[in-house]
Amino acid sequence: MTPRNRAMLEFVLDNLVWFMLLAVLIIFSVSVPNYFQVGIFANIVEQSSFVGVMAIGLALVIIAGHMDLSVESVAALSAMVTGILFCGAGIGMGIVLDPPWLMIPVSLLIALAAGAAIGTINGFLIVKVKMNAFIVTLAAFIWVRGLVVALSGGRSAQDLAPAIRVIGIQRIGYIPLVAWIAIACFVIFSLIMAKTPFGRHLLMIGGNQAAAFRAGIKVDKILIIAFVLAGAIAGLSGWLLAIRTSGATANLGVGMLFNAFAAVVIGGVSLKGGVGALPGVYAGVLLLSAINTAINLMGLPPHFTQMIHGGLVLAAVLLDTFKHSIRQKLA
Numbered sequence: 001m002t003p004r005n006r007a008m009l010e011f012v013l014d015n016l017v018w019f020m021l022l023a024v025l026i027i028f029s030v031s032v033p034n035y036f037q038v039g040i041f042a043n044i045v046e047q048s049s050f051v052g053v054m055a056i057g058l059a060l061v062i063i064a065g066h067m068d069l070s071v072e073s074v075a076a077l078s079a080m081v082t083g084i085l086f087c088g089a090g091i092g093m094g095i096v097l098d099p100p101w102l103m104i105p106v107s108l109l110i111a112l113a114a115g116a117a118i119g120t121i122n123g124f125l126i127v128k129v130k131m132n133a134f135i136v137t138l139a140a141f142i143w144v145r146g147l148v149v150a151l152s153g154g155r156s157a158q159d160l161a162p163a164i165r166v167i168g169i170q171r172i173g174y175i176p177l178v179a180w181i182a183i184a185c186f187v188i189f190s191l192i193m194a195k196t197p198f199g200r201h202l203l204m205i206g207g208n209q210a211a212a213f214r215a216g217i218k219v220d221k222i223l224i225i226a227f228v229l230a231g232a233i234a235g236l237s238g239w240l241l242a243i244r245t246s247g248a249t250a251n252l253g254v255g256m257l258f259n260a261f262a263a264v265v266i267g268g269v270s271l272k273g274g275v276g277a278l279p280g281v282y283a284g285v286l287l288l289s290a291i292n293t294a295i296n297l298m299g300l301p302p303h304f305t306q307m308i309h310g311g312l313v314l315a316a317v318l319l320d321t322f323k324h325s326i327r328q329k330l331a
Contacts, residue, residue: 050253062269075115077144080238083156123224
């Protein structure tokens, strides 16, 4: 195979999810009534924001060769903390800051801190105590959701402060502000992964942790940072969810973990670690959102969404194995 053909094949393998997204949008635009509209596409981008932000942190941990099943519950915790402090009805305390614009950065910092705290606990137990990441984060998935229920007493926080809620109704062009926030997160962390030592070291650790250690990389430090970032980013996702729903409930975000995981795998992040790029993850999130929107427009039962998502995950894992075998032959 010539170098040019090899480069073209590598490009196709690395960006296959974008071609899939384009194909799906074309097929649905032709076959589904009322699909080809600016408002529909804007809705696809908006609906992908919350899972998309969560998927960023999950992708970082998987690229590092580990797993974090706690991100869904962490997002719910951050949303509930935001709701309790800044909602005016239900269990909300109705805290008001002066000037009101301070409520946005303060509430965001609190949500990020709550998520980072859980990420720190996970990272410490996994990296320092040497516990299995799957077990630790599965336990966190359970106990953090229990903490959310305990904090709320099973009740909801309602009527989020207008100074914070304004983020959920603002638009830049046709795209909601929350979607721009998600896009900005993908751009920032894509640059971090591509242009900084942290990103390169994370990929090296996921590819071969022992070799990374021998190369002088501070493996434990990088891994703990990855788990802290995953928690903080999940906290951001929860903050955006609280804004979208103008409050929080004990079951907020249920099922988001599986959609985030599906987006990460479909987006080309290898479960073996050491392979993956965040732009592909964003394409995976958009792909799932585009399919969900088409199913809703066609009036099909919700279980069709679950079936298709499951099939896509299996296809993505098979594709990952296929790409790995091709790259081995090309090496």
